[in-house]
Amino acid sequence: MTAEPLLRPTRIYVEPAAAELPRGRAVLARFPDAERVEVASHWQIPELHGDEANVRRWVRIKREALVLGVKKSLSARPNGRSAHFIAPSTANGCAMACAYCYVPRRKGYSNPITVFANIDQITGYLARHVRRQGTMTSPDQVDDAAWVYDIGENSDCAVDALVSDNVRDLVELFGSLPTAKASFATKHVNRDLLTWDPKGRTRVRFSLMPERTAKLLDIRTSPVADRLAALDDFVAAGYEVHVNLSPVVVHDGWLEDWRELLVSLGDATTPATRAQLAAEIIMLTHNRALHEVNLGWHPKAEELLWRPDLQEGKRSEGGGVNVRYRAGLKRRLLDELLDLVAEHAPYLRVRYAF
Template identity: 65%
Template sequence: MSPHALPMATLPLDITRIYLEPAVEEYARGRDILARFPGAERIPVASHWRIPELRDADPGDYLSAKKQALVLGVKKGLAFRPNGRSADFIAPSSSNGCAMACAYCYVARRKGHANPVSVFVNIEALLAATARHAERQGIKATPNQVDPEDWVYDLGENGDLSVDAAISDNVRDLVALFRTLPNAKGSFATKWVNPDLLGYEPRGRTRIRISLMPAGLARLLDVRTSPVAERIAAIPELHRAGYEVHLNFSPVVLREGWEAEWGALFAELDDVLPAAVKDQLAAEIIMLTHNSALHEVNLAWHPKAEELLWRPDIQEEKRSESGGVNLRYRTGWKGRWLRRFQDLLADRMPYCRVRYAF
């Protein structure tokens, strides 16, 4: 498959400064990334987590750091967490943070209010740890909602690997690793179309979950992402290139008229997707969960989004394990709305299996 089967995407980055831990230049991957951005200012930091300049940024200027800053570090912890929802295991991330700015994003803003992309340069250690972990699992004896045959590893819990692939070869290396693992698949969700992924030769061992919502919602909430029509157009190309392609209907944001706009999205998908994609298609459905701290951040830079995300009239508070205040759609009503969503999907796209709904 030619890597040019999709139009070239414009990278949502214009890196002017790179924050780097002292050991970064000891790694070949670190040196390679620095060479890709020769004009960027290099700012040494003791830890990729603690960068006061990012944390103290103007709350109203949310996007500059995401566009202009890159953080390079060395991944310390290599733990694998059981999941059972989108994946069997959450793998140690090769990155965290994101160049995009989805208004509902749950990723912890530990570097500051914007949390730009951080890339970890010790990719060899991450690859070796993943291979060892998969080998210890042996054959998957019992099919589950994640996958009937393979152990699935979520590779991009805290970012978007399609963007990361434009910064370094970490994603290419991860895809190459899973080609060699007979009992495991990699998996990541994305909202950005990167045609370079078409040349990675996944051979069915990497699952890409294309995140979708109605285009009108996405224009307001999915800031700095690829338009929904471009994401949909990429699905057949990614499948032809050898990826298993699933869908993420996430988050489902309820507003007046939601059934009509989601129904139109399902109709568009049904028109565009070829039979080969439909035959292997599955989806996740995740209803919106919002957060009080994120609500305050958004009020400073994107208050229009909060008119849809912060709906105390149809939401209720739920305290998270970390002590934060989350808002979820009200108990009882959420279940009814979720069933209506699934019924609508089954009516318009009966071939689309729902792997996980919450």
């Protein structure tokens, strides 16, 4: 039985200005059989965004719909945890459907990929922003010597590369910038990236969680075993490779599952990979509105994600109601996982954990 493709666009929603740009024309040419629907704004497509009747079609929409737009506002926001700056997005949305994902909330939870065609404006802005920073003089937990820009806050760049050359353009840009690095997290193993030349200036952060949990929560992603098998290859291709242990979801047997994963991480990697490996650890934060959506298409996931017995509410900066593990409990759970890392992956430098 052949697996359904991750992407098979049959309809592309197009802003006219995007279709006039070279990158927009290239995206349309990549999917010549797809129906084209002109839209005034990539933000306002009711049949994709915000329609609760779509809840049972989330995955189909992600596979079959694509949006082509123009990024209007360009800014690099300070970050300080995973990166120094969040770069302007060259895409948002995703073809994958992780049950805990925070990315879709602004556009409606299905949120297929929107690719931005004005890549030259974005790369030009980034090059100027990097030059203004000068040379980084004080090492910090983000990096020892380079300003790090997260290029995939609102999407998965390894999947975006299936749609356009935007990500390749960014990797090539940072390969030419000796004072900066690109960075993105991914759950998709796209081996086409191995043919690029990142020159050590792009950090790929492979997100990992125990396979038993991933099978329930990481919908449409590459299997965890495939992600582990890719680590050495990406290092050999010239990428800096880190791992995200996230989200950490607590359930019966969770620590044993993480122990097995940490052992597998060591078994899957060479000394050269382990020597440059670092990790971010992020405990689960969930969202009340997403919980309600998930109940309509994937209620089994909510048995792990929605745990009132362990969680407390937290109002997000955007006004949404999030839940996270209770403060004192979260600290204890995190310490238990850090103890496992120290025991089973002592080579793994934890850049931050929260």
